[in-house]
Amino acid sequence: MKEMLAAFAAVAVLAVPATAVPAVGRSAPNFKLADANGKPVMLSDFRGRTVVLEWNNPGCPFVQKHYESGNMQKAQAAAARDGAVWLSINSGAPGKQGHMSGAEAKAFVAKAGARPTAYLLDPRGVVGKAYEAKTTPHMYIINKAGTLVYAGGIDDKPTRNASDINGARNHVLAALAEMKAGKGVSVATSRPYGCAVKYGDS
Amino acid sequence: MAASRGVLWHWIAAVLAALLLHAAASAQFPQPGKNAISASLIAETPEVAPGGSVTLALVMRPAKGWHGYWKNPGDSGIETQITWELPYGLTAGPIQYPVPGRLIVGGLMNYVYEGEYAQLIDVKVPADVAPGTALPLRATVDYLACTDEVCVPETAKVAVDLRAGVPGRATPSDTTFDRFRQALPKPLGSEGRFERAGNRFRLAVPLPAGVELAEPYFFPLTDGALAYAAGQTFSRSGDALIVETDAPSNATSIDTVEGVLKLSDGNGLWLKAVPGSVPAAGTAPATEGKQSSALRPAVLVALLGALLGGLLLNVMPCVFPILSLKALSLAKSGGDERTARREAIAYTAGAVLICLALGAILLGLRAGGSAAGWAFQLQDPRVILVLLLLVTGIALNLAGLFELPALDVGGKLARRSGSQGAFWTGALAAFVATPCTGPFMGAALGAALVLPTAAALAIFAGLGLGLALPFLALGFIPALRRRLPEPGPWMARLRRILSIPMFLTALALAWILGRQAGVNGMALGLAAATVLALALWWVGHRQGQLSSWLPLAPAALAAAAALILLPLAANPPATTSARTALASEPFTEARLAQLQDERRPVFVYFTADWCVTCKVNEKGALERAQVAEAFATRKVAVLVGDWTRGDAAIGRFLEKHGRSGVPLYLYYAPGQPAEILPQVLTPSRLVSMVS
Numbered sequence: 001m002k003e004m005l006a007a008f009a010a011v012a013v014l015a016v017p018a019t020a021v022p023a024v025g026r027s028a029p030n031f032k033l034a035d036a037n038g039k040p041v042m043l044s045d046f047r048g049r050t051v052v053l054e055w056n057n058p059g060c061p062f063v064q065k066h067y068e069s070g071n072m073q074k075a076q077a078a079a080a081r082d083g084a085v086w087l088s089i090n091s092g093a094p095g096k097q098g099h100m101s102g103a104e105a106k107a108f109v110a111k112a113g114a115r116p117t118a119y120l121l122d123p124r125g126v127v128g129k130a131y132e133a134k135t136t137p138h139m140y141i142i143n144k145a146g147t148l149v150y151a152g153g154i155d156d157k158p159t160r161n162a163s164d165i166n167g168a169r170n171h172v173l174a175a176l177a178e179m180k181a182g183k184g185v186s187v188a189t190s191r192p193y194g195c196a197v198k199y200g201d202s
Numbered sequence: 203m204a205a206s207r208g209v210l211w212h213w214i215a216a217v218l219a220a221l222l223l224h225a226a227a228s229a230q231f232p233q234p235g236k237n238a239i240s241a242s243l244i245a246e247t248p249e250v251a252p253g254g255s256v257t258l259a260l261v262m263r264p265a266k267g268w269h270g271y272w273k274n275p276g277d278s279g280i281e282t283q284i285t286w287e288l289p290y291g292l293t294a295g296p297i298q299y300p301v302p303g304r305l306i307v308g309g310l311m312n313y314v315y316e317g318e319y320a321q322l323i324d325v326k327v328p329a330d331v332a333p334g335t336a337l338p339l340r341a342t343v344d345y346l347a348c349t350d351e352v353c354v355p356e357t358a359k360v361a362v363d364l365r366a367g368v369p370g371r372a373t374p375s376d377t378t379f380d381r382f383r384q385a386l387p388k389p390l391g392s393e394g395r396f397e398r399a400g401n402r403f404r405l406a407v408p409l410p411a412g413v414e415l416a417e418p419y420f421f422p423l424t425d426g427a428l429a430y431a432a433g434q435t436f437s438r439s440g441d442a443l444i445v446e447t448d449a450p451s452n453a454t455s456i457d458t459v460e461g462v463l464k465l466s467d468g469n470g471l472w473l474k475a476v477p478g479s480v481p482a483a484g485t486a487p488a489t490e491g492k493q494s495s496a497l498r499p500a501v502l503v504a505l506l507g508a509l510l511g512g513l514l515l516n517v518m519p520c521v522f523p524i525l526s527l528k529a530l531s532l533a534k535s536g537g538d539e540r541t542a543r544r545e546a547i548a549y550t551a552g553a554v555l556i557c558l559a560l561g562a563i564l565l566g567l568r569a570g571g572s573a574a575g576w577a578f579q580l581q582d583p584r585v586i587l588v589l590l591l592l593v594t595g596i597a598l599n600l601a602g603l604f605e606l607p608a609l610d611v612g613g614k615l616a617r618r619s620g621s622q623g624a625f626w627t628g629a630l631a632a633f634v635a636t637p638c639t640g641p642f643m644g645a646a647l648g649a650a651l652v653l654p655t656a657a658a659l660a661i662f663a664g665l666g667l668g669l670a671l672p673f674l675a676l677g678f679i680p681a682l683r684r685r686l687p688e689p690g691p692w693m694a695r696l697r698r699i700l701s702i703p704m705f706l707t708a709l710a711l712a713w714i715l716g717r718q719a720g721v722n723g724m725a726l727g728l729a730a731a732t733v734l735a736l737a738l739w740w741v742g743h744r745q746g747q748l749s750s751w752l753p754l755a756p757a758a759l760a761a762a763a764a765l766i767l768l769p770l771a772a773n774p775p776a777t778t779s780a781r782t783a784l785a786s787e788p789f790t791e792a793r794l795a796q797l798q799d800e801r802r803p804v805f806v807y808f809t810a811d812w813c814v815t816c817k818v819n820e821k822g823a824l825e826r827a828q829v830a831e832a833f834a835t836r837k838v839a840v841l842v843g844d845w846t847r848g849d850a851a852i853g854r855f856l857e858k859h860g861r862s863g864v865p866l867y868l869y870y871a872p873g874q875p876a877e878i879l880p881q882v883l884t885p886s887r888l889v890s891m892v893s
Contacts, residue, residue, distance in 0.1 A: 199308030
């Protein structure tokens, strides 16, 4: 209970600097969100490390495609091996599909065997809108200098069939590998696909 | 203890949440085994000829509150995927999507269909399929069904059984596919231009200025060109519709932008745009009958042209004498500032009003469906006759045969009939000027005809104002007036000389009358003119007496008789030959077949209000007098198909001729197959085609 209260309190004091649009090649806007344990997490906490942002909604069939197949967990593990931070963000508004409390989020992470560094709750959609996150999943990569280097879909097969994962180019894994090799990200943007982020109607 | 309590809370919360989620979901989801959007496949014809093709419709019926997606779903969603199982080497074409709608949920744009919709697919049958072969078509369709809250990827197995054979002609009662086709966007045919200015996306679509718009929207097919959820503003700059909206934040370089421009509900145009300069935003388009108050640059140019044209008219043989006499009478009124101004304004009012009236009648005829052109009033031989008599009268007056109060140089009545006389002189000048307008003003007035009513009328008014300008200047600038020579006996001489161009004008009118109404008509007109001349001579003799105008009565009678007799005297072929617009009737295949059976040459053309090329061809070639003349001589029947609203019968006809849109120009010489003309027409091409 205390955790949930804390989570809500943290959410209530959220702040995202209004630094305009999250364009690839520019510095990624900082933000502060409560994680599933109610602990505030700031993007700037991870300066010096590569950060992957994943917009998540466990109720979305496209998110399920990548979790039930283990594809997302594999990517999280790969990122962790490279020392990258993985932040799953849920921008579902209360009452909408996929909205979760901290406890629910922890249950989801545990059940799915997911390995994010943190699962962040954004019920007012402030961070989602600041990053113009449109779908679940919608993926972003921020490099060690805090620059946004990738924004788009998880791969290039915009379908719901898990069988399409094999043979698809996983843009996130490819970008992480290129960054590790000291190269530029060859596919810096792609079209995200999936369900709409369930923002509130405000 | 505290720790275990925390665990307990987790448990309860998780279970509760799971229950709630499940409850919420089951309330919204359709029954198991039933899709939220049901899909079925139907074929336009049950039989298809080997080597031919058949159109299939994937009919989607969303349950209440659900929607399906366009090819470009917007910020989220996916397009429909069809996996075909086709026998005997049949091939399926791409999915043709109807014009979608918009749905914004939580600030994200969705391009959707909320009611029943049909996606069309053309299936080709190889030529080597034996007639009578059963053709079972099977497909698996994957698509996304969403409400405002949830999305469900759905799969449907669809099937339709066809048979190879002779395709039955589409039965007239079957309008289902006509309805489906009408919902598809029509290809615009002309390329658009787009540019990115900062974080703005700007697009120019060639679209005639007169096309009506109701809640226009540009649905981009190309991803990454523009921000979907951003508002779009529309404005017009001449024959271009300018769309402005935000570019997406992660814009990539794009070489073409494809999309569908929705003009109004269910009416969309498919177009492609390439990088290029986009004109500055013009005026807001007139939507839903609302006229824009501001004038756009194109209108200003046309207005200027009209003004200059009007000014030029002053030196025309038909106008110059009237103007110069009026100027002289003004000079005579000497230093009286107020009279001069009053007369100048009255003259201007007369000229502008007559031009406006002619313009209004012309636009009215156009709106009523008549193919009228400028100087349309000259198409009626009776109007020519009236003009002939009028001009003859003026010429005789100038020659000194008699005196007329309004045009009286030295008359006693000049003072009394001051402003009224000036008004009618202006009106007369404008009316008499129209025969001279054609060659000089064709282009400007042609532009006026495709503009919104208010703008078109402004151009007609500009013509009148230009005509009145010299006189207006004389009235308001005393210095100019002072430069006019002193009145004297030379004025009478000048008047006699000025009668010469007036007589020449009468001669020209007599010639036109002859062209229109034949030799008999011309003789009738000249006879009426002679009677008038005799009557006026008599008037001149009795000038100054109270009943001096009495002799005009028999002349009026003669003129009236001529007016009545003229249509009888006219020989029809000559009458049509002077028309500037082609006489046409609406296109139907039945009418075409009938005309061909009659062994008439037939010219068929297909046009649409939103098609710039069509309008250019109509103004620049089809409505030229020499074309009308050539067509009339050869008795070429003209059929016009209007595809503005995407009429299905016309659509099929276009398709049969390998065109997906307008314009299409066809010429059927008797007993010959159709000749397809180029998309850009010239008058000489049309004339040589029929001769």
